[in-house]
Amino acid sequence: EAGVAQSPRYKIIEKRQSVAFWCNPISGHATLYWYQQILGQGPKLLIQFQNNGVVDDSQLPKDRFSAERLKGVDSTLKIQPAKLEDSAVYLCASSSFSRVNTEAFFGQGTRLTVV
């Protein structure tokens, strides 16, 4: 079974530029999460999708961050414009959260450095 795929693995941009991250979840997983993990901290949930609908985006800084999951499969997370404090690893996870599987599977993450 293929895992959660994320790209790019690394990205360096200047502040005020824009950037986009892509995530392809495990096939058949209806739930998709985006997390921000700042160095030395635990992952912080930015947004959760169920199919192509948003379940929770309460911690997404909506003035600069946006995310979409068209067709309920892959997803993109965008930052525009980026700030220095956005430097972090952005993790994507997916889950089916069925009675059989309650585990969220994580991708390798995208390490963003804003200079």
Next chain:
Amino acid sequence: AQSVTQLDSQVPVFEEAPVELRCNYSSSVSVYLFWYVQYPNQGLQLLLKYLSGSTLVKGINGFEAEFNKSQTSFHLRKPSVHISDTAEYFCAVSDVNGNKLVFGAGTILRVKS
């Protein structure tokens, strides 16, 4: 909403010694509880999970955790650690629909020879 507190930011321990990593949670609804491990420059990997039933759950690599509802805790234990267990460990909680999967700040386990 759920929240998680990991009580120790770093735990140093000698090889073959036992270890306990502490986790407390708060929630107004029934929850599922998880422990994940993160090795350097890698993604998160599930160690174990508590859904229901027996309060003692066993996971991979010899780890186990005990759910204590009255103390709202889910501490992770291993009777004898190895150098290879050096990593960061995260406790997480979600509601029983998988919503709002929230992580603690993490505990770095450093195993010394």
